[in-house]
Amino acid sequence: MKIAVLPGDGIGQEVVVAALSVLEKIDRKYGLKVETEKANVGGTAYDESGTPLPDATLKLAKEADAVLLGAVGGPKWEPLDYAVRPERALLGLRAELDLYANLRPAKIYPALVDASSLKREVVEGIDIMVVRELVGGIYFGKPKGVETLPDGTERGFNTLTYTTPEIERIAKVAFDVARKRGSKVCSVDKANVLECTELWRRVVTKVHKDYADVALSHMYVDNAAMQLVRWPKQFDVIVTTNMFGDILSDCAAMLTGSIGMLPSASLSGTKGMYEPVHGSAPDIAGQDKANPLATILSVAMMLQYSFGRLDAAADIEQAVTKVLDQRYRTGDIMSAGMSLVGCRRMGELVAEAIA
Ligand code: IPM
Ligand code: MG
Numbered sequence: 001m002k003i004a005v006l007p008g009d010g011i012g013q014e015v016v017v018a019a020l021s022v023l024e025k026i027d028r029k030y031g032l033k034v035e036t037e038k039a040n041v042g043g044t045a046y047d048e049s050g051t052p053l054p055d056a057t058l059k060l061a062k063e064a065d066a067v068l069l070g071a072v073g074g075p076k077w078e079p080l081d082y083a084v085r086p087e088r089a090l091l092g093l094r095a096e097l098d099l100y101a102n103l104r105p106a107k108i109y110p111a112l113v114d115a116s117s118l119k120r121e122v123v124e125g126i127d128i129m130v131v132r133e134l135v136g137g138i139y140f141g142k143p144k145g146v147e148t149l150p151d152g153t154e155r156g157f158n159t160l161t162y163t164t165p166e167i168e169r170i171a172k173v174a175f176d177v178a179r180k181r182g183s184k185v186c187s188v189d190k191a192n193v194l195e196c197t198e199l200w201r202r203v204v205t206k207v208h209k210d211y212a213d214v215a216l217s218h219m220y221v222d223n224a225a226m227q228l229v230r231w232p233k234q235f236d237v238i239v240t241t242n243m244f245g246d247i248l249s250d251c252a253a254m255l256t257g258s259i260g261m262l263p264s265a266s267l268s269g270t271k272g273m274y275e276p277v278h279g280s281a282p283d284i285a286g287q288d289k290a291n292p293l294a295t296i297l298s299v300a301m302m303l304q305y306s307f308g309r310l311d312a313a314a315d316i317e318q319a320v321t322k323v324l325d326q327r328y329r330t331g332d333i334m335s336a337g338m339s340l341v342g343c344r345r346m347g348e349l350v351a352e353a354i355a
Helices: 012-030 043-049 055-063 086-096 110-115 164-179 195-210 221-230 242-255 293-305 310-325 343-353
Strands: 002-008 035-038 066-071 101-107 127-133 145-148 154-157 184-189 215-220 237-240 263-268 271-276
Touching: 002 012, 002 043, 002 055, 012 066, 012 293, 012 310, 012 343, 043 086, 055 086, 066 086, 066 293, 101 164, 101 242, 101 293, 110 310, 127 164, 127 242, 164 184, 164 195, 164 237, 184 195, 184 221, 184 242, 195 215, 215 221, 221 237, 221 242, 237 242, 263 293, 271 293, 293 310, 293 343, 310 343
Parallel strands: 002 035, 002 066, 066 271, 127 237, 184 215, 184 237
Antiparallel strands: 101 127, 101 263, 145 154, 263 271
16 A cells, blocks of 8 residues: 655644554554655645645655645745645646545534534534535636736636536446445536536436435535535535535535544545645644644545555544543644643544554
8 A cells, every 4th residue: 555645734744644653553453564655745845846746746646546635735825826826736636636536524523513613403413425526617627817808907717617427427426425325415506507517417317327226316506505504414425516515515514613623535436635624724833733633534534445444444433533532632622621632642542542
């Protein structure tokens, strides 16, 4: 198992170190023979080599079986030109590795229910998987740009495009994922306004014919945003376009009250890039305050989706639950009566909880 490790910027550096200590423990326990190699990405890479995604990093990511990424970005690099912003590295990796299926689980931990801004009865037990198309749609559609018109005003434009094969492959992923969970897929679009997503709806409906055992529903994106905060437990798997998925996955994440807990997988078959949903949190970077659990849970997703090791993945998830039940908390999920620990200690605790 060859894993490219790209810690990136801000707290990315710390959370990845903590996650690797857990991976080491799992490697020893299951004899996985994990090989890791580190490379720079994001602003850190830009500072060193003038580009957020150096060729060597891309090469390493392409050759690896899986990629573990921390986070990219920070105020330091915000003034930079779009082409060399840290975020470009993320989009570049997604596109170059064709990581078209982004899986973002929003699952609430019983010990953390009160961290949600919504009422206990609304969020208790939620377990949603957002399946976001990741390499198409308006993020990558052409033409795009900003042009100056003859009268001196400017016009900005992006293009929303999806082809039948692009929709088919993401729909299949959603139905396959649903089969292993609650067997329900809600496809989110804006078919009442956007032709492109009218096609989306039609193709998803057609792919569904091969998945009679999975229930399919459709929802407009505005309604989906509302339903997510009204009664999130109605959802099992949500499948949607790149931009709608960007927005709805943040919303779903916050239902759990703790974005510091949420992992993600970006897949192309079994090849995948795994990263926490949270960002680089520059305000707390380098202070040993970050929550490494999302990255640790991303390692669990890696074991599950890239290496088919459901046993090892479940082991990590159980260890995380155990540490939370023992009342250990990082600052972001801290509440009265809990024991506050730093990033490194949290990593150690999870590693120790793996028997
Ligand atoms: C995400 C982020 C990225 C996105 C940004 C950083 C490019 O918001 O992964 O959700 O929009 O996809
Ligand atoms: Mg986002």
